[in-house]
Each structure stands twice: as C-alpha cells, then as structure tokens.
Amino acid sequence: MKIQFFSAKPYDKTFFASHNEAYGFELDFLETHLGPHIVNAVDDGTFAVCAFVNDKLTAEVIAALAAKGVKVIALRCAGFNNVDLDAAKQYGIRVCRVPAYSPEAVAEHAMAMLLTLNRKTHKAYNRVREQNFSLNGLLGFNLHGKTVGVIGTGKIGKAFCRIALGFGCKVVAYDLFEDEELKLLGVGYTSFENVLRQADILSLHCPLTPDNKYLIGKETLAIMKPGISIINTSRGGLIHTGDVIEALKTGHIAYLGIDVYEQEEKLFFKDLSGSIIEDDTIQRLMSFPNVLVTGHQAFFTQEALSQIAEITLHSVQQLSDGIEPDAAVMLV
Incomplete structure (x- = not known):
C-alpha cells in the first residue's frame, strides 16, 4: 500500500522511514509541494498522499486525486486551512491530521x-x-x-x-x-x-x-x-x-x-x-x-517529528483497516 509524500525534506524521510518499519507501507517522497501543477505525478492506485502546511489541496487537486484512486489525505500538521474539506467530502476522500504533536x-x-x-x-x-x-x-x-x-x-x-x-x-x-x-x-x-x-x-x-x-x-x-x-x-x-x-x-x-x-x-x-x-x-x-x-521552525524537535510520523502512519493504517481513528485526528 503506497503513500506519496509532498514537500518532503530529508528529516521527513528519516523519521517516517524509521516508524514505517512497524507498518510496511511503500513510501514515495517528493520534494515539490502538492498543487495543480504536480497532481499528475501521483501514481494511479496510491492509497494516501501525505501533505504539509504549504501544499494546496484545492477542489481541483482533490478531484484529480480522486480520479487517481486516492482514498486518504494525511496532513502531517495540525492546521488544515490549505484543504478544501467540502471537496474532500464530495469525492469521498478521508482527511486526517496530527492535532497535537509535542x-x-x-x-x-x-x-x-x-x-x-x-x-x-x-x-x-x-x-x-x-x-x-x-x-x-x-x-x-x-x-x-x-x-x-x-x-x-x-x-x-x-x-x-x-x-x-x-x-x-x-x-x-x-x-x-x-x-x-x-x-x-x-x-x-x-x-x-x-x-x-x-x-x-x-x-x-x-x-x-x-x-x-x-x-x-x-x-x-x-x-x-x-x-x-x-x-x-x-x-x-x-x-x-x-x-x-x-x-x-x-x-x-x-x-x-x-x-x-x-x-x-x-x-x-x-x-x-x-x-x-x-x-x-x-x-x-x-x-x-x-x-x-524564523522559517516555520517551531515544531522542529526530535520529539515532535517522531510523534508526527507515528500518528500519521497509525491513522493511515487504521483507515486502511476500516477502523475510525480518534475524532480529533479526523477532519472528513
């Protein structure tokens, strides 16, 4: 089962790869941010895309993700103002986040x-x-x-x-x-x-x-x-x-x-x-x-990155198993 990451940095790869040993997902890391310009880079059949604060998940992008078969948008952050939640609901894509990470x-x-x-x-x-x-x-x-x-x-x-x-x-x-x-x-x-x-x-x-x-x-x-x-x-x-x-x-x-x-x-x-x-x-x-x-650095500690990776992967695993994650985690 594949998760494609956008706006990925070396530290994302390090922490997610480490925590993924317990889950076994196929992880694909892309440095570019997610938006209309790059949505076609999402592979058909990808189960989840993992996005960050500056990725743009507009209605147009979400429609394209749905056409690719994406089932989950996993935000590795707490904020969600960059996601059109109504569009996600319309296309049946679940949206989860990390509401509290250190x-x-x-x-x-x-x-x-x-x-x-x-x-x-x-x-x-x-x-x-x-x-x-x-x-x-x-x-x-x-x-x-x-x-x-x-x-x-x-x-x-x-x-x-x-x-x-x-x-x-x-x-x-x-x-x-x-x-x-x-x-x-x-x-x-x-x-x-x-x-x-x-x-x-x-x-x-x-x-x-x-x-x-x-x-x-x-x-x-x-x-x-x-x-x-x-x-x-x-x-x-x-x-x-x-x-x-x-x-x-x-x-x-x-x-x-x-x-x-x-x-x-x-x-x-x-x-x-x-x-x-x-x-x-x-x-x-x-x-x-x-x-x-400072350049959006406040979250940047070992403890926070570890929690972000674990909570994100755990939520995707639960959704793939048909289990509803905690209400605070789920947006749609």
Missing part, C-alpha cells in the same frame, strides 16, 4: 523568540564573536510581573501559559472554550478585546479560519498598549503584515516575532541564500532590528 515544542519556541527579542541574545552572540563586549543597545526588561495575553488555549496555548506562569507573568487568555485546569493555575479568561487591552506581550496560538483572518490588524492594534510585543507561531494569515509594519514604524509594536508568514510557501523550507527574494514585504519586515523571523 505542543511543548511550539510553545517553547514561542518563548525562545520572546526571550531572544527582549534580551537580544542573537545580537550579543554576534558581538562577542567580534570581541565587542559592550552592553550598549542590549537593554531588555523582566518578564516577571508582565501581563502575557494568550489567544487560543488549546494544547499549544496551554503549554505556553504554563511556561509564562513559570516566569512569574500574569497570564490572561481568550478562547471559545475555557480550560478549567488553567484557571486553577491562575490564568484569567476574559474577552478578546480585554486581552488586547491588558497585554504587555501577546502570543497567538489559534488556528486560521475564515472568521479570524487578519485577527491582528489596524483596528485590533489600536486597542493594544504602546510598546506591545507580539509573537506568532500559529499561521501567518492571523496577522495583517502591512498594518503590523506601520505599527512597527511608529513604535507601537516594540517587538515582533513570527515563525509563520502569510506568503511563506514561496520562501520557507527552502535555501534561498543565493537568490534575490522578490517579496518586498518580508524584506521590509527583516529590515527592522526589533523583528525576529
């Missing part, structure tokens, strides 16, 4: 970005390598006592709340479903607007949906305190990049850390060091000294 990996990266921006460790590292031990320009602030706003308290947001509490921060949060355990730990749930008003630091941990696209834009930025720090390790479309750039220029945003970017499919997971990047927006962002960009 949420601590993403939460820890979000905190690492905040600490790096605040304490400027990346700049200090470069300075001392040039024998410059001056502290000028490296001034930070204590996280202890600051108010951290968290949007979304699912598994990743919950892990981030715990980390922030460990630093002695006051944590306020917004989620449609409040977590009773977090309340007992001291997290204060309030409205979305109140989180924005109170936060010294804002961290986004929610999925991208049609309802919350550009959650952070001109109107919501106006509610926030001057000097806000914003961290986004969720989805690039949660932030209106143009509005954020304007807020950076005025100093309303003191620090911005993003591991995701709305147009990242043209950039992330690629070595473009020898290329001219034509995206003026990302170039403008990276020109700010108080902006930190």
